[in-house]
Amino acid sequence: MNAVRSPMAEAIARYYFGKSFYVQSAGVRKSETDPFAVQVLDEIGIDASKHKPRTLEELEEWEGLNFDLIISLSPEAHHAALELTRTLAADVEYWPTPDPTLVQGSREQMLEAYRQVRDGLAGRIKQRLAPALET
Numbered sequence: 001m002n003a004v005r006s007p008m009a010e011a012i013a014r015y016y017f018g019k020s021f022y023v024q025s026a027g028v029r030k031s032e033t034d035p036f037a038v039q040v041l042d043e044i045g046i047d048a049s050k051h052k053p054r055t056l057e058e059l060e061e062w063e064g065l066n067f068d069l070i071i072s073l074s075p076e077a078h079h080a081a082l083e084l085t086r087t088l089a090a091d092v093e094y095w096p097t098p099d100p101t102l103v104q105g106s107r108e109q110m111l112e113a114y115r116q117v118r119d120g121l122a123g124r125i126k127q128r129l130a131p132a133l134e135t
Contacts, residue, residue: 001028003037004034004036004117005074007053012041017129026054027053073097078094097120098117
């Protein structure tokens with residue numbers, strides 16, 4: 001819904017590689033940015049408070065799909081990305097990422113689930129994108 005995982009990934013990628021790569025996030029459906037996602041990014045110095053959620057269709061209409069790499073984080077998003085890119089020369093990678101909104105418990109337990117997603121995405125993004133700068 002472009003509310004948690006994808007906006008977190010966009011913010012992290014922009015923070016570490018924003019001057020080297022063009023990064024945008026989009027979801028299958030549109031929602032509001034999740035305040036827990038904004039909070040856990042803020043904890044590591046990344047401001048995602050101004051993120052504007054968008055759908056894949058909106059991204060395609062506004063900017064086209066001129067991407068070399070599309071990374072999907074949920075099964076539904078992966079299916080949509082494959083469908084959209086049938087005629088494009090873009091690589092599509094699927095990084096299964098848990099949905100922290102499904103965690104129930106105390107506020108701290110919920111935030112910990114978001115932190116785990118944040119840290120997992122940060123690690124994968126650095127691992128995937130850093131080598132591209134070396135070529």
